[in-house]
Amino acid sequence: MNPLSLAESGSAWLAYMLALIRGERRRSRDQAAAFLRLYRAMETGYTLPPLQDGPVAEATTLGALREDWARVTETIRTPEPDDADPVRIDGDFDWLEEPVEAFDRAAVASLVSQGPAKVRERVAQAAEEQTRGRLDDAGFLQELEDLHTSTGTTAANAADREAIRAGRDLINRASQEDRRAVGWARVTDGNPCAFCAMLVSRGAIYKSRATAAGGGRRKPKGSADGRNRDSRRPPVTLQDLTRYHYGCHCQTVPIYSRTDFWTPDAHGYADQWERVITNNGLSGAEARAAWRRHIESNRS
Template identity: 70%
Template sequence: MRTATAALVEEHWQAQERIGVRVAGQALVQWSRVNPHSLEESGAAWLALIRRERRRSRDQAAAFYRLYRALEAGHTVPPLSGEYVGETTTLGELREDRANQTDTIRTPEPDDDEEIRLDGFDWPKEPEEHHDRAAVASLVSQGPAKVRQRVDQADDGQARGRLDDGGFLQELEDAVDTAGRASAGAADREALRAGRDLIDQASKRDRRVVGWARVTDGNPCAWCAVLASRGAIYTSQVTAARGGRRKPKDSLDGRVRANRRPPVAREDLTRYHNGCHCQTVPVYSRNDFMTPQARAFDRQWQEVTRGMTGAEARRAWRRHIEASRGH
């Protein structure tokens, strides 16, 4: 991966992370006003918050996609707004658009005047109703529903005689705090859903895309680190063009090493957990797609799991990553 592209990818996940962190903080404020007996009202307030930040995530993702594609493929696509801007643009204009969407100040680059041709392209529409349902279900299940369950247990007599017990009240308060943090994490993930989904769906219909790769945030979990360490996962068309299945990257003279990484499917790349700010990006070249961090994880996997296979290797890797994260 070129230095300029690697820097852009890192800036993208950081910009999306800022959205997630901001919405998580706002969700915590909303949580302090939750009444477990009126979840519909709580869900409506959360939904308004998530919708606003989803739009921001989607707009930022589109600006990133246009600039990233120009750098990687030498061509780009029209603006998300559908506004006609002619048949060409420049790298400078694409960088300016991205800076506006991310509220950042950009530094002029020597190649800002480079002309980039626009390919014909139809952006996928956001499935807003689907995203709304996912957001409400996620937020409610992660927080208010669990607290209401505890309250209902007290109301129906399962915990009768404990409502004035200090230990029970502390237990209930702890449950509320835990549920609030979980709901904030869900709000983070749901806000970023629109941007991630836009890149996923757009890249599936982009005729120049040959594969995808996972790019981690600065503090990935063990599974996300493995996904990143695999580099690119190529489309079936690219695999066919190469004459069949790709030879495992960690093979030697046809013999697969014992500590090979777990296989990764296309669907795995687009799964995210609460608090995860990793991203999946399209690949426009058949050359290996590896960020500096991905190469580091690749080396670490080989070292940490040497001589191991299966569950044993996964456990060793998880311990290594958790230790490096300070957990």
């Protein structure tokens, strides 16, 4: 973007970015559907119909689902011993349409706020400073270069979130309609912030109290009765689980078991929460601050 013609250059940049994001949203949606079909098959022995319209077969195989995942992710897969295992297709399931217009509006709002608006605000601020000399001096030009670099980073993070919005939305809405899904859990991207790490540490939330009660609560590793780790943690809802900040690549996935969903990461962060927060009797703002310091000190 040219800071001397933000309206014109910003509009051209926004049109280009929106077209790019639309294409990536389609790819994200295809990958999410392939993931969910394979993941559900491995968890339950049943899968969902293909995302594309057309006749629906009664069954497929794990190998075919793996091939579909490899195709949409452009990865090479190696044969697995259970590739030939049959998987029934729940033909009564209908994928919901992507809300394209709503996603476009969200993308435009994110891109403008993190791109042109930031540049416009900083340039206006610089021009109003009474102590500054000419706006073409070396110091100001360096500020403009730094501004473009930092704004490019924030705008890229905004574009990244908007590109994968479609896949996240597909999994979220499909799992809410899925009669076999009993709840959800957050999966880390490998380097989560404090908020995301807390969500991962919570294990699973359920669609209903009856579901949670009916399956019982599996005792987390290191917990005497399976309840201690929940006593001082902030409450978590599906709305919390499906909140994603700029630069976040965590994912909320459906769960199909009537026992808690405890991945190795969930165990690890639950252990850390107990050691840093619960064992020190912290709660509220004090607990959040201590947790943030702990996670940030260990992030790569």
